[in-house]
Amino acid sequence: MKALLDWLARTGRETGKTFKLLRRNKMGFFGFLVIIIIVLASFVGPMIWPAEQSANVEAINKGISLDHLLGTDFQGQDNLRKVINGGRDIVIIAFLTGVLATLIAVVVGAFSAFAGGRVDSILMELVNIWLTIPKFPLLAVMATVLKLNDIVTLSVLMAILDWPGLSREVRSQVLSLRRRDYIEAAVMLDLGTRNIIFKELLPNMMSFIFIRMIGTMTHAIYQQTGLVFLGIVPYSSANWGVMISAAERRGVLYNPQAIWSILTPMGAIVLFQLALVSFARSLDEVFNPRLRTSV
Amino acid sequence: MKDIIRLDHVTRTFQVRRQTIKAVDDFSLTIHEGEIMCLVGESGCGKTTTGKMITGVLPVSAGTILYHGQDIAKLRGQGLRQYRLGVQMIHQDVYASLNPAHNISEIIASPLRRHGLTKGETGTQARVRELLQMVDMTPPDDFLDKYPHQLSGGQRQRVSVARALTVVPSFIVADEAVSMVDVSIRISLLNMMSKLKDAMGLSVLFITHDLALAKYFAWEGKIGVMYLGRLVELAAARQLVETPHHPYTQVLLSAIPEADPEVTRKKRTIQLRSMDIPSLLRLPSGCSFHPRCPRFLGEKCEKIVPELKTTFDGAAVACHAV
Amino acid sequence: MSSATVSPTLPTARNPLFFWLERIVSNYLLRRILKAIFSIWLVTSITFILVRAMPSNPVEIMIQDLTSAGYSPDEARTQAATLVGFNINQPMPEQYLEYLRNVLHGDLGKSYKSRGLRVTDMIVQVLPWTLFSVGLSLLITFTLGIMLGAIMAYKRDTWIDHLLSNLAATLDAVSPYLVGLLIILLLGVIWRIVPITQMRGAMSPGIQPAFSLEFFADVFTHVRVLLLVYVLSAVGSWMLTMKSSTIATLGEDYVTVARARGLPDLRILTAYVGRNATLPLFTRLAISIGFAVGGSLLLESLFTYRGVGFLLSRALSERDYPVMQGVFLVIAAAVVFANLLADYLYGWLDPRIRIVGGE
């Protein structure tokens, strides 16, 4: 029981410190807040403001007004409501791809660094060759051939394409940490490989892994919108990517009135990407032991 | 006295740009229980590689290392675990030897918890305090939740020693343990280590490039001088410094300045045949010191690798001219 | 103690084949070329598998389309074969080998949609547009990135550094496609500076390609907005890389020693800080040249700029597999070649590596 209480107290203290450190970096904290808002809005929002089913003829392409805060689109549906309902897919794709790619990369990268020798060199040769293949065109070709109809398979495909680059970086990070004396001392004290990886190595790599994960998430959002624009990924649901290309196809560029129907989804994606990046840039401080102690 | 560590014709090779270099070449040494053995030599002579092979993190390329008479390569199960915990190392770099993400009590407590050396959390905390006391970090409570970057170089090295003692080892490899610590507190670290050595009956392999330090720390023990991977001279510490036999040892001793103007300015430096240090990639044939050796005998030194012979006063020297 | 050992003489040469293999592996550049060829072969195989060998793959679909369009099954098969450029009735391995032979001869099969046009010719026709637009923008982005990056490093922690760093981070975070849309909306729709027509296509319909000023003026008016988007979407990361590389170099001892030697600032900035800081950027430049061949799939279609990217995007939406396959192969080969170039360039630029045989 006491160990449990200790553990709870310690995690409480640690999260408290993390928040204090986060607040110290204004940009990072702002990013963190925006991410939370977007995720909440995308999952809770649709319950409160479900998407309008029918078109509303007389409100087509209206600008900003009181009852339509962000104007309406070519079907007369309220842009704000559409954006709220369009976020869920994007958030899922971003987190699913990011976590999946990072997970595979960390496992393969760490394994390859620890295995060393022939296994390591073969694995890394393959990764290097894989990296010379341009990603987006390959994704586009595979997407056309494989008929992706739901976001989960799309995310898995994007994760499969993205993890090799990440694993090479993880491997070099593990290799450089592994040569440090405190890891060698842990090996001599026979603390066990599992302990060494999770308790000695990972804490020093957390900020590195998180920043790379967020990089993959931003990249996933970009690729999804691109595929939708090229018409390769079907219009299964009205997510932000679909909203943008639908508006673009409806000739928004020639009708200044309808501009809001494209600006709203674009604004949402840009805001989400910026929030992710500024949060990532503050993570260095959050995980830096030197700073954690001065809080 | 029983021997604790024995190296038999140990060799370690590395691949450098498609070539094989011998970092340690046909190295044999015996260290008895409770003894202090110093390994002295310039950088690249293989002393650290030897230390790492003894601790088992670096496998040998040829030859065998015996711990209490058993070949460490063949140890399994309980015997292996006993050896693993029996031999610990104190590293040189005070900034890299402690995990920056853990505080001091975690660093010392994790081996205790891992091997169940203490009863419950209270037992562990008590043992951590006891260990900090042993390395003269008093009062221990001041340091428990401090992080490595909050300690001075000397304090960090003491924590490193305390961590090594958690598993009650019988053999410590100190690899340049004090060379990064300020001169003024170096001696207190060494005194603490020799006090612990006697208290726990440890044997120590003290690796350093500083012959004066080796003589001071090993006072009763032995000093081995290494050159380009080979042991060239082995003798009792004070005897080696006062009456060196191997030309390389003599050159080293003549080159070291003394902290006393009268002495150091009268010292005559032995002139070497050539200044540039041969690289391990193009190791000179025969005795690898022959291109620079002031007592070069010609073909014999160029062709045959001299082996260690015992001299009249009990020193072991690998040189044809002795 | 050890017996006296005479130092080992040179190992006797083993059989000649092994000796040759040993020499090839040891030569760094030869090994790199072999690796490059292997990756191109890998890419060719991937595209072959994707297009041909996967179940319900597009070639079958082509045949079904043709049969539904009234062709008899056999006729449909032969027709599809001519289009794809190899005989689809043979067992899989033969088809694969024939496909490889065609690729080696530069014959990437015929376009499905625009009948009779050879894919290779289509690519060659559009390649100059992409190389021109992406190449030019790469040059601008590279020089701009280095200069702004260096300024950010020298004027560290001043207002200009914060401004440029945040600007660079923002531009880097937002995807190029969105930057493109934003620029079109801003320039074309909201501020109306550039008429929409000039943001469409590579040149006006009536103009004949000739070495006339008029032709170049027309080309430039069409490409300038696309250039702006390319530069804006890429310059951010170049600036950040240059900034961190310069900061690292400024911290080096040889810069302090150069100052201690009383060298003029200009000399230090160019030969000491400049050359060392830009080393990593040159390799990255070489690699991006490779990606230049592919152009930007999205931006070229957004601006309907008839380049390689546009060709691939149309092939993708029209499911024109031979073209898709061909373009993808050309892009991949260009990237592989660029990587080779990058390695060689780095070896040549950095003496520490040149002397050691580009290891």
Next chain:
Amino acid sequence: MPPTLAVRDLSIEYKARRGRVQAIRNVSFDVERGEAVALIGESGSGKTTLGLGIVQLLPGTAAITQGSIVYQRYAPPAPYTKPVAAQQVEVLKLQGGALRQFRWKECAMVFQSALNALNPVLRIADQFADTAKAHGYLQGKALQDRAQHLLELVRLDPARAWKSFPHELSGGMRQRVLIALGLLLEPQLLILDEPTTALDILTQRNIMDVLKDLRQKLSFSLIFISHDLSLAAELADRVATVYAGKVVEIADVHATFKEPTHPYTIGLINAVPTLKGAKEDLTSIPGSPPDLIELPSGCKFHPRCPLADQLCQEQEPELQAISAGHQAACWHWKLAGEALSRFKASENRA
């Protein structure tokens, strides 16, 4: 005869996150013409900051808060170089072009990390040419002859070193190239900051012999910064011990080792093992080096000093004359000599 360099009440501070690091606290000392002064101190004592301060190469976060440095030129300016305007130069007032001229022509500096002190992408010849062109010195063949003469002087193979890149030379060779480069414009003052710390015993001996040789042949003054007492004993004419940013003792090299008076100097000498010394002689200085941001009150050494009393805790002593040319900053220097000195103790015991 005015000294080549006269440092008066120099103070240098760094801005750090935790507060102001007082690296140098009103330090005064002179370097006579052709004299070698050793600055001995441990890590964090501020000795490198002092060196960098003289040539004003301090990093952005550092600021010289007070003090003056006066440089006196004796010999006519090196042949073919532009003469320095006034004979006497107020170093800290030098700006821009004048400061650039002063650096290396009047005062050259050799740093500790030899491995990284030369531009990796330029050959040694180009780096010599850079330096010469910056000061309007010799060019072309004349420069090559002069440089190769200096390379020979530092016992290097001039032809090979001249054409090679820095990474093709060993640490020891690079350090000797830097010394040769330092002497190119015949400066009157050479500052060596831990020149041999990163090198092996034999290479260090080689460089020390080269330095002693050069001091016979050329008449330049030398500031030798090190933590190694034995190197100072060998090379220096006068030794200044630095603790927590202040010179606590300065004396002739023989006096420093035979009659050390400041407890810290004594402690340092007692803590260095020598090849001849007996085992029981060695004692450590208790406690650990001071934190330059929260410095202790009064004499900064009092927490570690066996003779510290009320007076030491409250007031910081200034340098007082002990004997001709021997100064120490300690309230109880008379007691310190007898009580602590190892040589005194071992002499009457031997």
